[in-house]
Amino acid sequence: MGRYVFKLPDVGEGTAEAEIVAWHVKIGDTIEEDQNLVDVMTDKATVEMTSPVSGKVISLHGEPGQMAAVGSALVELEVEGAGNAAGNGKAAPAPKPAPIPKEKKNSLAPGGGEGWGEGASAPTHSEPPKSLQQSPPHPSPLPLRGRGSEDVKRTFGDKPLASPAVRQRARDLGIELQYVPGSGPAGRIGHADLDTYMQSGGTAARPGQAKRDGIEEVKVIGLRRKIAEKMQESKRRIPHYAYIDEVDMTELEELRAHLNKTKRADQPKLNVLPFLIRALVRVLPDYPQINVRFDDEAGVVHRYAAVHVGIATQTANGLIVPVVRHAEARDVWDLANEIARLAQLTREGKASRDDLSGSTITITSLGALGGLATTPVINHPEVAIIGPNAIIDRPVVKNGQIVVRKMMNLSSSFDHRVVDGFDAAEFIQRVKAMLEHPATLFME
Amino acid sequence: MAEPIKTKVLVLGGGPGGYVAAIRAGQLGLDTTLVEADRLGGTCLIRGCIPSKAIIHVAGQFEAMAKPRHGISLTMQPAINFAETVKWKETVVDKLNNGVATLLKRAKVRVVKGWGTFSDGKTCHVKTKDGEIAITAEHVILAAGSIPVELPFLPFGGNVISSTEALSLAEVPKRLVVVGAGYIGLELGIAFRKLGAEVTVVEALDRILPLYDAQLVEPVRKWLQKNGVTVHLGAKAKGLEDGNLVVETKDGETLKLAADKILVTVGRKPNTEGWGLENMAVDMDGRFVKVDDRCATSMKNVWAIGDLVGEPMLEHKAAKQGDMVAEIIAGQKRKFDPAAVPAVCFTEPEIVSAGMLPTPETAKDNSIITATFPFAANGRALSMEAGDDGGFVRILARASDHRVLGIQAVGAHVSELSNEFSLALEMGAVLEDIAGTIHVHPTLGEAFHEAALRALGHAIHI
Numbered sequence A: 001m002g003r004y005v006f007k008l009p010d011v012g013e014g015t016a017e018a019e020i021v022a023w024h025v026k027i028g029d030t031i032e033e034d035q036n037l038v039d040v041m042t043d044k045a046t047v048e049m050t051s052p053v054s055g056k057v058i059s060l061h062g063e064p065g066q067m068a069a070v071g072s073a074l075v076e077l078e079v080e081g082a083g084n085a086a087g088n089g090k091a092a093p094a095p096k097p098a099p100i101p102k103e104k105k106n107s108l109a110p111g112g113g114e115g116w117g118e119g120a121s122a123p124t125h126s127e128p129p130k131s132l133q134q135s136p137p138h139p140s141p142l143p144l145r146g147r148g149s150e151d152v153k154r155t156f157g158d159k160p161l162a163s164p165a166v167r168q169r170a171r172d173l174g175i176e177l178q179y180v181p182g183s184g185p186a187g188r189i190g191h192a193d194l195d196t197y198m199q200s201g202g203t204a205a206r207p208g209q210a211k212r213d214g215i216e217e218v219k220v221i222g223l224r225r226k227i228a229e230k231m232q233e234s235k236r237r238i239p240h241y242a243y244i245d246e247v248d249m250t251e252l253e254e255l256r257a258h259l260n261k262t263k264r265a266d267q268p269k270l271n272v273l274p275f276l277i278r279a280l281v282r283v284l285p286d287y288p289q290i291n292v293r294f295d296d297e298a299g300v301v302h303r304y305a306a307v308h309v310g311i312a313t314q315t316a317n318g319l320i321v322p323v324v325r326h327a328e329a330r331d332v333w334d335l336a337n338e339i340a341r342l343a344q345l346t347r348e349g350k351a352s353r354d355d356l357s358g359s360t361i362t363i364t365s366l367g368a369l370g371g372l373a374t375t376p377v378i379n380h381p382e383v384a385i386i387g388p389n390a391i392i393d394r395p396v397v398k399n400g401q402i403v404v405r406k407m408m409n410l411s412s413s414f415d416h417r418v419v420d421g422f423d424a425a426e427f428i429q430r431v432k433a434m435l436e437h438p439a440t441l442f443m444e
Numbered sequence B: 001m002a003e004p005i006k007t008k009v010l011v012l013g014g015g016p017g018g019y020v021a022a023i024r025a026g027q028l029g030l031d032t033t034l035v036e037a038d039r040l041g042g043t044c045l046i047r048g049c050i051p052s053k054a055i056i057h058v059a060g061q062f063e064a065m066a067k068p069r070h071g072i073s074l075t076m077q078p079a080i081n082f083a084e085t086v087k088w089k090e091t092v093v094d095k096l097n098n099g100v101a102t103l104l105k106r107a108k109v110r111v112v113k114g115w116g117t118f119s120d121g122k123t124c125h126v127k128t129k130d131g132e133i134a135i136t137a138e139h140v141i142l143a144a145g146s147i148p149v150e151l152p153f154l155p156f157g158g159n160v161i162s163s164t165e166a167l168s169l170a171e172v173p174k175r176l177v178v179v180g181a182g183y184i185g186l187e188l189g190i191a192f193r194k195l196g197a198e199v200t201v202v203e204a205l206d207r208i209l210p211l212y213d214a215q216l217v218e219p220v221r222k223w224l225q226k227n228g229v230t231v232h233l234g235a236k237a238k239g240l241e242d243g244n245l246v247v248e249t250k251d252g253e254t255l256k257l258a259a260d261k262i263l264v265t266v267g268r269k270p271n272t273e274g275w276g277l278e279n280m281a282v283d284m285d286g287r288f289v290k291v292d293d294r295c296a297t298s299m300k301n302v303w304a305i306g307d308l309v310g311e312p313m314l315e316h317k318a319a320k321q322g323d324m325v326a327e328i329i330a331g332q333k334r335k336f337d338p339a340a341v342p343a344v345c346f347t348e349p350e351i352v353s354a355g356m357l358p359t360p361e362t363a364k365d366n367s368i369i370t371a372t373f374p375f376a377a378n379g380r381a382l383s384m385e386a387g388d389d390g391g392f393v394r395i396l397a398r399a400s401d402h403r404v405l406g407i408q409a410v411g412a413h414v415s416e417l418s419n420e421f422s423l424a425l426e427m428g429a430v431l432e433d434i435a436g437t438i439h440v441h442p443t444l445g446e447a448f449h450e451a452a453l454r455a456l457g458h459a460i461h462i
Helices: A164-173 A191-199 A222-237 A250-262 A272-286 A332-347 A421-436 A438-442 B016-027 B042-047 B049-066 B082-106 B183-194 B214-226 B315-329 B360-364 B379-383 B414-426 B431-435 B446-455
Strands: A002-007 A017-023 A036-041 A045-050 A055-060 A067-069 A073-079 A240-248 A292-295 A300-303 A309-311 A313-315 A318-320 A361-363 A384-398 A401-415 B005-012 B032-036 B110-113 B115-120 B123-128 B131-142 B146-148 B175-179 B198-203 B230-233 B236-241 B244-248 B254-258 B261-264 B268-270 B302-304 B343-345 B350-355 B368-374 B392-398 B404-411
Touching: A036 A073, A164 A191, A222 A318, A240 A421, A250 A272, A250 A401, A250 A421, A250 A438, A272 A309, A272 A332, A272 A361, A272 A384, A272 A421, A272 A438, A309 A332, A313 A332, A401 A421, A421 A438, B005 B016, B005 B110, B005 B315, B016 B032, B016 B042, B016 B082, B016 B131, B016 B315, B032 B131, B042 B049, B042 B082, B049 B082, B049 B183, B082 B110, B110 B123, B131 B315, B175 B183, B183 B198, B183 B214, B183 B261, B183 B343, B214 B230, B214 B350, B214 B404, B302 B315, B350 B414, B360 B368, B368 B446, B379 B446, B392 B431, B392 B446, B404 B414, B404 B431, B404 B446, B414 B446, B431 B446
Parallel strands: A309 A361, A361 A384, B005 B032, B005 B131, B032 B110, B131 B302, B175 B198, B175 B261, B198 B230
Antiparallel strands: A002 A073, A017 A036, A017 A067, A036 A045, A055 A073, A240 A401, A292 A300, A313 A318, A384 A401, B115 B123, B123 B131, B146 B268, B236 B244, B244 B254, B343 B350, B350 B404, B368 B392, B392 B404
16 A cells, blocks of 8 residues: 655646635545545636545645645545655656636636747746656656556646647637647647537537637727717706607608609709608797707707707717708708718718707618617707607508508607607607608698 | 829738738738838848758769769869859749749739838838839738848958858858858858868857757767868957958957958847838837737737747748738637747758757756667668768657657758658657657658657667
8 A cells, every 4th residue: 555645736827826625525535536636726717636546535734715835735645556655666647637627717828928849848837746756767668658648637737739730720619728638648639639628518619609808998089089978968967858659651752752763863862861851840940949959057948940950970980960050941952962961071071160060959860770769869958859760661550451551760859858748749749740741841 | 103002911021921921811812912122032032041052052062072982083173163153043042033923923912012111000101113102001911031130340341241142152262251150150151161161160159059959069060170160169259450350269369360251140130120110119029029929019900920020030930920920810810839940950960950959957857858869870871971970860758748849850961850850749749659650761760760769768770
C-alpha cells in the first residue's frame, strides 16, 4: 500500500489559489478513480476536482471557505501499490480535472499571444504538477507506444494540443479548446473529440450560438446628443396622451392612384402625406389649442394661425425634423414638392435653420415600416404629433358585409397639459372623416 | 489629379505580406487595391530571400568546381564573371515579379504604382506618374515591411553597403568585411568566400548567430574557421579611416581592416517612416506597430502584418498574417496562433529551427528530453558529402507525455526538412508519431526519425 497526495493543480491561467467550496468525500471513504473529491472556486470558475486514482481517504486539508494554494496538498489517499508520496520514486498519474466548469463567471479563454509549443518552457504559471517533476530522470527504458497512448489527460495550464484544422474548427464553433478532453497521445484533441464534446452539450456547440465578446464604446455626440436631449426634454416635461384609431383609406388610395396615373410630367408623385396635411390644415382651425407652441416656462400657449408642419425625417446620422411652412396655403402637389425638397436637403445636410425650425405640429410616418400603432414623442414645444401607420388590406364589416378595405391606423400623441383627451379624440375623428371622404379635403 | 478610388480593402506594400493579403482578399471577392512604389514582390523577391539564394547557389557551384574531387578534374581553373551571375539572378527575380503581377491580376486586384502616404487611417494619397490619386478604403492593411539598419558612424554609401547592394555588385570584392554575424551577414559572407573573396566578420556579441544555441551553430563556426574566414567576436566597428574599417577588439585593441566592400548587416528595422503612419493614430509597440493576435491595430479596420508588427521578420510569417487578415475582413474567424514560426539560415551548412530551443535551463530540466542524431550516421548525407560537417537533427520533447516541443537541424541541405518539423509541431506530434512514421531511405529526413527513436531510447543506427 502506498500513499497518494492529491495537490491542488493549476486550475487556470494565472491562478495562484482557489477557495474550497465543498467536500464530496470524508476521511475513511473508499473512492474510485474519477470520483468527485472537492469543488474549488477561483475568481473565474468553480471546478470539480476528481480523483486520479482509486483508494481510501486518509486525510483532508482545509475547510469549505478556506483558500488553498496551487500545489498545496488537498487530499491524502491510501492506494494500491506505490503512491506518489514519501520518497516513492514511481510517477503517479497527473490529477484529472473535470473538464467543464460548473459555473463560468468569466471566460477562461486560452491566452492569446503566447507561443504555442512552448508549454513546458514557459517559466510563468504552468509549472507542471509535482508528480511530474518526480518522474524518473531520462533515460529510463521508455516504451515505444507507452505513455503517449495511455489515457494521459492534459495537465492544467498547458496549451491544448491540436492540429491547425482542429484549432480552426473549434474557433468557428466558438469552442474553447482548453475545455475539450483530448483522447489522443499527450491529450491531443482530434475532430472526434470535438464531436463528442459538442454532443455532450459543450458550451456554444453550434455556429450562431457562439459567445460574442467585447463591448464597443460609442460616444453620444453631435446630432445624436441633440436628439437625446430633445427626446429627454419632451418626455420629462410633457404628459403624453396617446390616441389611436383606424381609418378606411380605400377611397383616398383610389384617388391617389388616379392622380398619380394622370398627373402631368412636371408634377411630383403623391404619397399619403400631402393628403394627411391637407386634412390637418382643414380641421385645425376648429382646434386652435392643438396648432400651437407652448412656452411652458412662461405659461403661455402661442396659438398659430398658420400651420407649419414638421416632417420627421430619417437621415444617416439620425432623426431631423424639417418644416413645411404655411401648409394651409399649399395644394397637394405643392406639398409633395416641398416635402421632397426638404427631405433631400435634410439628408444631404444642407437644410437651413429656417427649414428646420418653427413647426406648430409634426407628422411622423415610417412609410412602409408603419406598423400597427406607435406612441410618438411630441416635438417640444409643440403639443401634438400625428403618426400614420401602414396601410393594409383588411376584412371589415361594411353594411353587414365583410369586405376587404385598405385600412390604416392613425396614431397620435397630445400634450395633456393643454389638450384635453376629449378634444384630441374629436380632432382625430374629424381628420379621419376627411381622409375617409377625400372629396371633402378639397371642398371649401 | 486623377479620379479618386474607393475600395473595400487597401493594401500598402506589395511584398510577400501585402501581395498575399491582396490575392486572398481578391479571391474572397473583396474589392481590393494594392499600392506599391517599387516592383511587386518586396524585400523577399527583389532584394532578399530569392536573389540571395540565387547568389548562394552559384557560389556553391563555383566552389565545387574550384575543388574538383572524387575523380573529377578540370583542365583549367574555373573563373567567375559576377556580372553574369547578377544578370541571371535578375532573370529569376523578373520571373517571380511577373508571376506576382499575374496572380494579382487574376485575383482582380487593382494595383496602383506609386508612393502612398496616409492622411488619416482610411485615406491614402498615392503619387503616381499620372499625378496624385486619393484612395479611401473601408479596411487598410499595412504591409510596409522593413529596411536594413544603418550604423550612424558607418552610413551606407560608397564601399559601405547593405545586403541590397551586395546582391548586385559588379564584381566579387577582393576583400569583404561583414559587420554583424547574424544570418544575413553570414549567408552572404559565406557565399562571397566561396566565390573567392577574402572575408572577415566583425560581431559585437561574443558568438555568431546569437539567436541559436552554441551546439547548433558549431558546424557553421567550424566551416568559417576551415575556410579561412576571420571572425572577430566581441568586436565593435568604429568607423572608416582611409577606406579601412576601424575595429575595437574584445581586448580593447584597435584594428584597421582593409576592405574593398564593407557589408553592414546589423539587423533590420520596421519601415515606419515616410508614408504617413504618424497620421493614422495607431498605437506602437516599441519600434513596431502594435497589433493583437488578429493583426488588428488600435484603430478599427486598420490591420498591420509582417515585419512591421514584430519579430521574427520572415516572409512566411508575413504571408500567413496577410492571408489571415484577408479572411478576417471577409468575415471569417481567424487568429494568428501558429505552433511554430520556423526559421532557416542558408549558411554553410544550413540551419533550421522550429519551436523551442534548448537553453541552459532546459539542459538541466528532467522534464525535457533532448536527443540528437548526427548526419555522420546517415547514408544519404555521406553519399552527398554532407556527413562530415558536424551536422545533426535534434528534438526536444516533454518527458511526461512525449509531446514534441522543438526541432532543429544543422547540415547541408537541411532547409528542406524545415516543413516536416513544422508539420510535426502543428499537428501536435508526440515522439511516437514520428517514430511510427516510415521515413524514406535514403534521405536526410531519416535523421529526424532516428532522433525521435533516440529520444525514446532505441535509435537503430547509432
